[in-house]
Structure formats: structure tokens, C-alpha cells
Amino acid sequence: MPTERGCALRLATRRQQAALAFIVACLAAVLLSSVHLTRRPPGALVVSIEFDDTLADQISVRSVLAEHRMHATFFVNSGALDRPGHLTVAQLRALASDGHEIGGHTLNHLRLPGLTASEQRRQICDDRRALLALGFAVSNFAYPWGAHDSVSTELVRSCGYDSGRRSGGLAFASCILCPWTESIPPRDLTATRAPGSLSRSERVPAIKALIRRAQEDGGWIQLIFHHVCDACGKYSISSQDFSTLLDWLAEERDAGRVVVLTVRQVIHGEVPR
Known part of the structure; x- marks a missing residue:
């Protein structure tokens, strides 16, 4: 026959179990709600189309971008302008007049780490000054080859840029534990993350x-x-693949699953909620 003390112990145990179950349920609810709060809906994905290195064949995308009502960001080496195989100042002005963003990419496309601090300053700051003197509103930067160090990141800030883009840091660039996208706003404005330069082997699919x-x-x-x-x-x-990609991006945009913005628009917060 159960004693009074035994009944009390069983009652206490049941209460403890109920309390523990309640705590676990509360913790689970908090975790689930945090997941929903931190993850954006699919339609919130922002895509930026970017071109590096001032290459002459990039002018061919002007009409395709206009046809799809999209704007891109062109990261420019001012020292390459008007040189064989590169964009001319007139072409760059035509792109800017269409609403495309012009960004900095150093004077001569030199790998910044390993250069002296004074040469890094010349490459980053003089490039921006040259582009500003040509009438371009230059506010964002991309590191050549995505390579940067503490000196270059500080110079990006002190030379007046709002952001600097690295290459890598996302899962697509062979980083297993990395996230798939950069956050908005970016975690580090002087080293925004990207999948890396897209190569010929990475076709539209x-x-x-x-x-x-x-x-x-x-x-x-x-x-x-x-x-x-x-x-x-x-x-x-290829021009055909780029056009095909934009056809699909336009469909995603019109369906509300993608927003196509320039780097400046993202950094300045012009992102639909």
C-alpha cells in the first residue's frame, strides 16, 4: 500500500516532469520563431549583376540590360580606359547615362596585398579621384582578384568608398560551412562576400x-x-548565355522572387521590404 511519503514523491516527480516539458516546449517555440524571424522569404533575394576589369566586350551587354530593364555595376580600372581591349571613356559615360553604376577597381588592376601602403593608397585613392574627375559618381570598390588585407580595407574606407567587394566567403566558392548569401546590410562593408568570379564552365543552369x-x-x-x-x-x-540568363532573371523578378539592384542601391538600403 503506497505511503503518504511515496505519493508525495511521485507527485513531485510528475510536477518536475511537467515543468521540464513546459520549458522544452518554450525553448522550441523560441528557436522556431527565431528561424522565421532571421530567414527572409524567397522573394527577398537581391541579385547584383557586376562586371570587372573595364573590358571592351562588356559594352555588348548595354542593349541586353536595357531590354530587360536591369542595371549593372561596372568596376573600372581608370588606367585601362581608352586602351586597346578596354572600354573607352565615351562608352563608360554611355553606360552611366543608362543608369548603370560605375565603381572603382584600382588604377592598374594590381594585386593589393604585398604592395607597399603608399602604392596601395595610390591604386585605390587615385583610381577613385580619376573616375570622379571624369564625372562618375563612384562610391563602391572591388578588390582585384578579390585579394585584400588590413591596409587595403582601411584605405577603401579612408578614400571615400562605401564598400569593398572581396571574392569568396560564400558556399558556392568551395566553402562548405559558409552561408549561401551575403546579409543585408553586409556583415563587413569593406569586404562584402560573393560567390567568386563566374567562369565559362558555369553555364546558365x-x-x-x-x-x-x-x-x-x-x-x-x-x-x-x-x-x-x-x-x-x-x-x-557568351552573349547568348547572358541574354538567356537575363530572360530567366526577368521572369523571377516579375514573379516577385528576385530583385535586381546595383551595388549602390544595396549599400544605400534601396531594397524593397
């Missing part, structure tokens, strides 16, 4: 797959292009 995966998390993805031509180098995309 691969880029679509990247964007679809990124849509699961929301945030910001930067698509980095170089040459626009038929198999003219490792980092190239």
Missing part, C-alpha cells in the same frame, strides 16, 4: 541553381562577370 539555392535563405548575391564573348577566356560568358 549552374547560375540558375546558385540563385535558386540562395532564394531559400534570402539576402544578397553578387554575380561577377568579366568577358562577354564566345569562349574567349576562362572567365567569360
Whole structure:
């Protein structure tokens, strides 16, 4: 026959179990709510179309971008302007007049780490001054090859740039534990993360797959292009593939699943909620 003390112990145990179950349920609810609060809906994915290195064949995208009502960011080496194989100042002005963003990319496309501090300053700051003198509103920067160190990141800030783009830091660039997208606002404005330069081997289906995966998390993805031509180098995309990609991006945009913005628009917060 159960004693009074035994009944009291069982009652206390049941109360403890109930209290523990209640605490676990509360913790689970908090964790679930935090997931919903931190993850953006698929339609919140922001895509930026970017071109590096001032390459002459990039002018061919002007009409395609206009046709799809999209704007891109062109990261420019001012020392390459008007040189063979590169964009001219007149072409760059035409792109800017269409509403495309012009950004800095150093004077001569030199790898910044390893240079003296004074040469890094010349490459970063003089490039911006040269572009400003040509009448371009230059506020964002991309490191050549994505390479940067503490000196270059500080110079990006002190030379008047709002942001600097690295290459890598996201899962697409062989980083298993990295996130798939950059946050908005970026975690580090002087080293915003990107999937890395898109190569010729990454055809439209691969880029679509990247964007679809990124849509699961929301945030910001930067698509980095170089040459626009038929198999003219490792980092190239054909005009046909680029047009096909924009056809699909336009469909995603019109369906509310993607927003296409320049880097300046993202950094300045011009992101639809």
C-alpha cells in the first residue's frame, strides 16, 4: 500500500516532469520563431549583376540590360580606359547615362596585398579621384582578384568608398560551412562576400541553381562577370548565355522572387521590404 511519503514523491516527480516539458516546449517555440524571424522569404533575394576589369566586350551587354530593364555595376580600372581591349571613356559615360553604376577597381588592376601602403593608397585613392574627375559618381570598390588585407580595407574606407567587394566567403566558392548569401546590410562593408568570379564552365543552369539555392535563405548575391564573348577566356560568358540568363532573371523578378539592384542601391538600403 503506497505511503503518504511515496505519493508525495511521485507527485513531485510528475510536477518536475511537467515543468521540464513546459520549458522544452518554450525553448522550441523560441528557436522556431527565431528561424522565421532571421530567414527572409524567397522573394527577398537581391541579385547584383557586376562586371570587372573595364573590358571592351562588356559594352555588348548595354542593349541586353536595357531590354530587360536591369542595371549593372561596372568596376573600372581608370588606367585601362581608352586602351586597346578596354572600354573607352565615351562608352563608360554611355553606360552611366543608362543608369548603370560605375565603381572603382584600382588604377592598374594590381594585386593589393604585398604592395607597399603608399602604392596601395595610390591604386585605390587615385583610381577613385580619376573616375570622379571624369564625372562618375563612384562610391563602391572591388578588390582585384578579390585579394585584400588590413591596409587595403582601411584605405577603401579612408578614400571615400562605401564598400569593398572581396571574392569568396560564400558556399558556392568551395566553402562548405559558409552561408549561401551575403546579409543585408553586409556583415563587413569593406569586404562584402560573393560567390567568386563566374567562369565559362558555369553555364546558365549552374547560375540558375546558385540563385535558386540562395532564394531559400534570402539576402544578397553578387554575380561577377568579366568577358562577354564566345569562349574567349576562362572567365567569360557568351552573349547568348547572358541574354538567356537575363530572360530567366526577368521572369523571377516579375514573379516577385528576385530583385535586381546595383551595388549602390544595396549599400544605400534601396531594397524593397
